[in-house]
Amino acid sequence: MPPQLTLFDLATGGIVARMLQQVVRLEIPDRLDRTSLTAAELAQQTGVRSDELHRMLRACVSAGVFRLDAAGRFSNNYLSRALRTGAVGSFRDPVDYFTSPEVDEVWGSLPGTLLTGEGGYEQRFGCSVWDWYAANPGAETRFARAMMSMSALDARGIGASTPFRRLKRLGDVGGGAGLVLSEILRQHPKLEGVLFDAEGVLEVARELLAARGVAGRVDLQAGSFFERVPTGCDGLFLKNILHDWDDEAVLKILGNCRAGLPLGGTLLLVEMLHDTNTANRVASLSDVHMMMATTRGRERSSEELRLLLERQGFALKKVHPLPGFQSLLEAVAVPPQGQA
Ligand SMILES: C[S@@+](CC[C@H](N)C(=O)[O-])C[C@H]1O[C@@H](n2cnc3c(N)ncnc32)[C@H](O)[C@@H]1O
Structure with a gap:
């Protein structure tokens, strides 16, 4: 393939993303479930113009999403099926998040980030992403749903990991x-859980935990992990938390985790491990998204995490690879450095 064609593909990625945003907002994959329709028929259902919709969907076909037959009828293929609302493994909500106005705004700050290291929320909105979400509940829910969809891809593999078997x-x-958490509890029927997050996020959780049949085994606690973590647990679990923060904040979070756990307690981290000098399509893109959308967050290597853990009284015991792109790091609470 000539380099210009690959570069054309890369440079127009943002255009494709904008079309996918409309595809999910107009619920086109849902409308094409088990049927094929022309753009005119889809336009009638969605209230948009038929010619423009046909051209947009044809361009999506050129990017590999949907099928188009010689009679002008669109149907789902394996990519567009994964954009249906509520389908198992649906990527609808992550598309909605990655193409959202706030993510657009934040990525517009890339030149400033390259110059100063400051993330996009701080530059555009003058506050951290989490403070911005607290003031924008619609966007907070969109993000929570996107995280949930992405986590759904990992949940079963995480739940099946051995360290949870020992915990109470x-x-x-x-x-x-x-x-x-609901998947871990379903796989370990004697385990009790505490779900700790911002109040707005717990609103979404209540419904989900009830639907998954584990609400009775989960204590919901609103709070900030910069102040405290749940107490009375023999294990703490942090999935994709540390990558949101710089080393100083990570040390604060880990310090609170250590204070909340007894000696010998278990700390479990799920992170997308990334070595400094190795490029990886998913981890490297996730890393730059952390650079833009968090307060100096980053993906780290297991060695970087091991050193941070050690400074706060944890010994890294084992790294369990998970199906997909993430790893589970198992650490144990040990006496603080100098007191062993
Ligand atoms: C990247 S998401 C990960 C969510 C979940 N662990 C998962 O993997 O699906 C980060 C989570 O941290 C929460 N969060 C951010 N700042 C927090 C704080 N100071 N205290 C407690 N939770 C916080 C956010 O609300 C969000 O749910």
Whole structure:
């Protein structure tokens, strides 16, 4: 393939993303479930113009999303099926999040980030992403739903990991809507859980935990992990939390986790491990998204995490690879450095 064609593809990625945003907002994959329709028929259902819709969907076909037959009828293919609302493994909500106005705004700050290291929320809105979400509940829910969809891809593999078998009460710190915790609890029927996050996020969690049949085994606690974490747990679980923060904040969170756990307690981290000098399509893009959309967050290597853990009284015991792109790091609470 000539380099210009690959570069054309890369440079127009943002255009494709905008079309996918309209595809999910107009619920086109849902409308094409088990049927094929022309753009005119879809336009009638959605209230948009037929010619423009046909051209947009044809361009989506050129990017590999949907099928188009010679009679002008669109149907789902394996990519567009994964954009249906509520389908198992649906990527609808992550598309809605990654193409949202706030993510657009924040990525517009890339030149400033390259110059100063300051993330996009601080530059555009003058506050951290989490303070911005607290003031924008619609966007907070959109993010929580996107996280939940992405976490759904990992949940089963995480739940099946061995360290949960030994635990009695697990605190999911920054657990979001609770999907992963609910899967862990379903796979370990004697385990009790504490879901700890911002109040707005726990609103989404209540419904989900009830629907997953584990609400009676979960204590919901609103709070900030910069002040405290749940107590009375023999295990704490943090999935994709540390990558949101710089080393100083990570040390604060880990320090609170250590204060909340007994000696010998278990700390479980799920992170997308990333070495400094190795490029990886998913981890490297996730890393730059952390650079833009968090307060100096980043993806780290297991060695970087091991050193941070050690400074706050944890010994890294084992790294369990998970199906997909993430790893589970198992650490144990040890006496603080100098007191062993
Ligand atoms: C990247 S999401 C991960 C959610 C969940 N662990 C998962 O993997 O699906 C980060 C979570 O941290 C929560 N969070 C951010 N700042 C927090 C704080 N200071 N205290 C508690 N939770 C916080 C957010 O509300 C969000 O749910």
